[in-house]
Every structure is written in structure tokens, then in C-alpha cells.
Amino acid sequence: MEASALGPARRGRRRTRVAGSLFSRAAILLFISSFLVRVPSSVGHLVRLPRAFRLTKDSVKIVGSTSFPVKVYVMLHQKSPHVLCVTQQLRNAELIDPSFQWYGPKGKVVSENRTAQITSTGSLVFQNFEERMSGIYTCFLEYKPTVEETVKRLQLKYAIYAYREPHYYYQFTARYHAAPCNSIYNISFEKKLLQILSKLLLDLSCEISLLKSECHHVKMQRAGLQNELFFTFSVSSLDTEKGPKPCADHNCEPSKRLFKAKNLIERFFNQQVEILGRRAEQLPQIYYIEGTLQMVWINRCFPGYGMNVQQHPKCPECCVICSPGSYNPHDGIHCLQCNSSLVYGAKTCL
Numbered sequence: 083m084e085a086s087a088l089g090p091a092r093r094g095r096r097r098t099r100v101a102g103s104l105f106s107r108a109a110i111l112l113f114i115s116s117f118l119v120r121v122p123s124s125v126g127h128l129v130r131l132p133r134a135f136r137l138t139k140d141s142v143k144i145v146g147s148t149s150f151p152v153k154v155y156v157m158l159h160q161k162s163p164h165v166l167c168v169t170q171q172l173r174n175a176e177l178i179d180p181s182f183q184w185y186g187p188k189g190k191v192v193s194e195n196r197t198a199q200i201t202s203t204g205s206l207v208f209q210n211f212e213e214r215m216s217g218i219y220t221c222f223l224e225y226k227p228t229v230e231e232t233v234k235r236l237q238l239k240y241a242i243y244a245y246r247e248p249h250y251y252y253q254f255t256a257r258y259h260a261a262p263c264n265s266i267y268n269i270s271f272e273k274k275l276l277q278i279l280s281k282l283l284l285d286l287s288c289e290i291s292l293l294k295s296e297c298h299h300v301k302m303q304r305a306g307l308q309n310e311l312f313f314t315f316s317v318s319s320l321d322t323e324k325g326p327k328p329c330a331d332h333n334c335e336p337s338k339r340l341f342k343a344k345n346l347i348e349r350f351f352n353q354q355v356e357i358l359g360r361r362a363e364q365l366p367q368i369y370y371i372e373g374t375l376q377m378v379w380i381n382r383c384f385p386g387y388g389m390n391v392q393q394h395p396k397c398p399e400c401c402v403i404c405s406p407g408s409y410n411p412h413d414g415i416h417c418l419q420c421n422s423s424l425v426y427g428a429k430t431c432l
Contacts, residue, residue, distance in 0.1 A: 220240075268368070
């Protein structure tokens with residue numbers, strides 16, 4: 083797990099429990115805060131984006147080598163770059179009567195294939211790359227440097243990997259002064275809080291998920307024994323691989339929408355502190371404890387995929403499909419060794 087904390091959270095001032103209304107006032111407070119933070123301020127950019135790998139103009143067409151297999155990375159369900167059946171030295175040279183034959187994990191690749199095409203110049207292109215297409219591809223090239231010379235033959239190998247973006251999300255923790263731990267008001271408050279946060283992020287196509295909610299007794303130095311709710315929830319994008327995107331604008335990329343969601347949530351909790359500070363009447367029994375909101379950014383790979391900077395230096399933050407001899411059974415970040423695994427994208431060690 084790759085996580086970066088925004089900074090150590092400080093615990094703010096404590097307010098002792100006083101008599102007053104229970105859940106009704108807490109709900110009103112949350113509703114007021116949610117309306118105050120509906121309109122986001124100007125949004126910046128994430129300092130660290132999870133998508134470190136980008137196809138540049140130089141890498142749209144990939145040449146081979148007679149010394150070692152060239153690694154090629156293709157995003158899952160996307161079109162691949164053009165994989166050329168020539169070396170760098172032959173790329174701009176004249177080839178007389180060239181002949182190209184491609185072979186993949188399942189045998190000879192024919193140009194009539196719907197998912198893989200061979201161009202007139204011998205380039206291999208995948209239209210909708212799937213996991214099962216990962217593997218070693220070999221191109222056999224025959225050509226004459228000049229009309230008078232004999233036929234030359236080359237064998238070029240490519241290791242083609244499916245990759246996908248990490249499953250990245252924000253994880254938040256926050257603490258609330260609570261009613262007694264066995265009180266039904268705590269449960270009602272929890273549901274209402276999640277409803278308000280979900281509504282707050284509705285336009286961003288982000289999902290709020292409650293990971294943990296616990297009530298504990300906390301002894302304070304000057305305020306005695308208090309009840310506190312410990313909330314842990316995540317915020318993730320609702321995008322799917324094949325489904326329609328929520329919008330086509332570049333500001334609707336998952337990372338940017340998550341950043342907007344983070345800003346809204348932080349402002350939501352800050353507004354609660356401000357409103358409580360201006361109150362002239364008694365405090366509700368359930369209220370947010372200032373300074374307890376914390377956030378971490380988490381990257382994880384889906385089962386069958388992992389990150390490996392040493393093995394895939396050109397795609398360091400990509401979740402690349404696990405090679406034979408490795409597997410990833412859960413949403414970890416690395417492919418684990420498994421000598422009995424013989425396929426790409428293994429999720430179990432058999």
C-alpha cells in the first residue's frame with residue numbers, strides 16, 4: 083500500500099458534555115454544514131498522480147531487438163501501440179521483398195483476427211487488449227538489403243503485458259463526541275452522516291464506503307470519561323473499465339474528481355467546527371471533535387496484477403499483469419512468487 087498522510091493530526095479543544103437535545107440537533111448541524119459546502123472553491127491538481135506511464139510520440143511505434151525481448155505495455159481494453167517487425171537500424175532502411183510472420187502464445191497471428199491486426203508493413207496492432215493476450219510474441223522477418231544480395235532472416239521477440247491503473251482511493255478517519263456507546267442515537271447519526279457525505283459527492287461520481295465505526299470510552303485529563311465515535315470511511319471513483327465515463331471533460335478524470343471530493347469533505351468538517359464555535363446555545367450530544375480528521379491516499383492493484391519497478395521500469399506505477407511464476411490473490415500491490423503458476427494474471431498459486 084502506498085499512502086501519504088497530509089500531516090500529523092492535532093487534537094483540538096474538547097467540550098464537555100452538557101444537557102441538550104440528542105440526535106435532532108446533530109442532524110440539523112450536519113444538514114446546515116452540507117449546504118454550506120455544496121459549492122467547491124477553485125480546485126488544484128494532485129501533486130502525485132497514479133498514472134505515471136504515458137505513451138509518447140516516440141513510443142507509439144515500438145521497434146524490436148535481436149538481443150533480448152522488448153517489453154510492451156498495453157492498457158487493458160485499449161488499443162496497443164504499433165509493434166514493428168524491424169530493429170532500430172532497419173526502421174528507416176529500404177527492405178526488398180519483405181515478409182513478416184507473427185506468432186503469439188496461441189500460435190500464428192493472422193491479419194483477419196478481430197482483436198489483432200497485422201498491417202501491410204508488418205506491424206502488430208491490438209484493438210481491444212485483454213488479459214489472455216499477454217505473453218511472448220515473435221516476428222520472423224525475411225528481406226533483401228539489395229536486389230543482388232541473398233535473403234536475410236531475423237527473429238524479433240516482444241514480451242507484451244496487459245496493465246491497468248491502480249485502484250486508488252482516499253481513506254478518512256474522524257472522531258465524534260457521542261452518546262452512550264449502547265445508544266441508538268449513535269447508529270442513527272452514523273447513517274445520517276453517510277447519507278449527507280454521499281449527497282455531497284453525488285455530482286462527482288464518487289462513492290463513500292464505511293470501513294469501520296466503533297464507540298469507545300476515552301478518559302480525558304480534565305473532562306473525565308467521555309464517549310467517542312471513531313469513523314473510518316473511504317472515497318473512491320465509480321468509474322468502470324468498460325462503462326461510460328461520467329463526462330468527457332479532462333477535469334472529470336478520476337484523480338481530479340477524487341481531489342475535489344477530498345476538498346469538499348475537508349471543508350465539510352471545518353464548517354462543523356466553525357458553526358459550533360458560533361453557537362450561543364447548548365451543544366448537541368453528538369458533535370465532531372476538532373482536529374481529528376485524517377486522510378491517506380492509497381494505491382492498490384486488482385487481483386492478478388502488481389507493481390514492480392525493477393521488472394517494469396518503464397511502467398513503474400502501473401499495475402502490470404503478473405507473469406508466469408507469480409500471482410496476486412487479493413488487492414495488494416505486488417505479485418508474489420509461485421513456481422507452479424504457469425499463466426499470466428494468476429490469482430491463485432496452484
